[in-house]
Amino acid sequence: MASNLDHVLVAISDPTRRAIIGRLASGPARISDVAAPFDMSLTGVCKHIKVLERAGLVRRTRHGRENTLELSAEPLRDVAQWALKYERFWNARLDRLEDYFIKKRRNENEAD
Amino acid sequence: MASNLDHVLVAISDPTRRAIIGRLASGPARISDVAAPFDMSLTGVCKHIKVLERAGLVRRTRHGRENTLELSAEPLRDVAQWALKYERFWNARLDRLEDYFIKKRRNENEAD
DNA sequence: AAAATACTGAACCAATCGGTTCAGTATTCT
DNA sequence: AGAATACTGAACCGATTGGTTCAGTATTTT
Numbered sequence: 001m002a003s004n005l006d007h008v009l010v011a012i013s014d015p016t017r018r019a020i021i022g023r024l025a026s027g028p029a030r031i032s033d034v035a036a037p038f039d040m041s042l043t044g045v046c047k048h049i050k051v052l053e054r055a056g057l058v059r060r061t062r063h064g065r066e067n068t069l070e071l072s073a074e075p076l077r078d079v080a081q082w083a084l085k086y087e088r089f090w091n092a093r094l095d096r097l098e099d100y101f102i103k104k105r106r107n108e109n110e111a112d
Numbered sequence: 113m114a115s116n117l118d119h120v121l122v123a124i125s126d127p128t129r130r131a132i133i134g135r136l137a138s139g140p141a142r143i144s145d146v147a148a149p150f151d152m153s154l155t156g157v158c159k160h161i162k163v164l165e166r167a168g169l170v171r172r173t174r175h176g177r178e179n180t181l182e183l184s185a186e187p188l189r190d191v192a193q194w195a196l197k198y199e200r201f202w203n204a205r206l207d208r209l210e211d212y213f214i215k216k217r218r219n220e221n222e223a224d
Numbered sequence: 225a226a227a228a229t230a231c232t233g234a235a236c237c238a239a240t241c242g243g244t245t246c247a248g249t250a251t252t253c254t
Numbered sequence: 255a256g257a258a259t260a261c262t263g264a265a266c267c268g269a270t271t272g273g274t275t276c277a278g279t280a281t282t283t284t
């Protein structure tokens with residue numbers, strides 16, 4: 001049984017699929033539009049999309065003959081979380097990320 | 113040219129290699145010791161270690177006939193960073209990550 | 225010196241991966 | 255109705271992956 005983290009990590013290990021994620025981050029798009037920039041057949045891109053769907057990284061909605069794809073980035077939170085388990089091995093950087101949240105909270109409180 | 117993020121994401125996409133990372137998080141170990149828990153030949157584990165080395169996730173030091181492996185988790189910071197680029201897509205959860213840091217500041221331990 | 229230990233490289237293998245083409249199915253446009 | 259559009263499934267292909275075994279090289283132990 002492959003866990004979802006498995007599927008997600010496999011999905012993001014391919015540069016084409018990461019590019020698709022990047023594309024969808026700027027808004028939903030049809031399969032053909034997502035495929036257009038790639039020097040690859042539509043079928044090839046479709047296969048990548050299926051891998052992304054299996055990982056729960058992309059949602060699809062059919063509208064007639066068109067398929068609108070939408071990013072569903074939640075699984076990437078698990079990726080970040082997994083990597084952050086090892087934060088203590090790069091502590092200097094973590095402090096910076098921690099600072100970010102501390103500052104963010106401070107700013108939010110000031111805004112109140 | 114495959115970037116290092118490429119190598120790192122490929123490296124962590126395999127469960128055996130993630131298990132090796134997990135093992136090394138609790139301290140350096142010899143190849144044989146790392147290999148022991150796996151139902152796999154030593155050669156098989158060696159190949160996984162080579163993939164981890166290529167990604168810069170494992171450092172090796174020879175001591176006579178023994179190879180001590182040490183986790184070098186810095187590249188995982190890049191993974192976290194990459195995933196966090198999409199944080200705005202799971203904003204509700206970002207608060208939970210924020211909680212994580214708050215809890216961490218209160219407690220202060222945990223690993224693996 | 226001989227035996228055991230700790231790996232390593234090479235050759236091999238089956239399965240998966242990333243890609244293709246081609247043919248087909250809906251759906252929409254003219 | 256006919257043509258164009260937007261995909262999809264199946265079959266295929268070569269390269270890569272994850273594993274194996276076997277033989278070999280250092281190194282350490284006895």
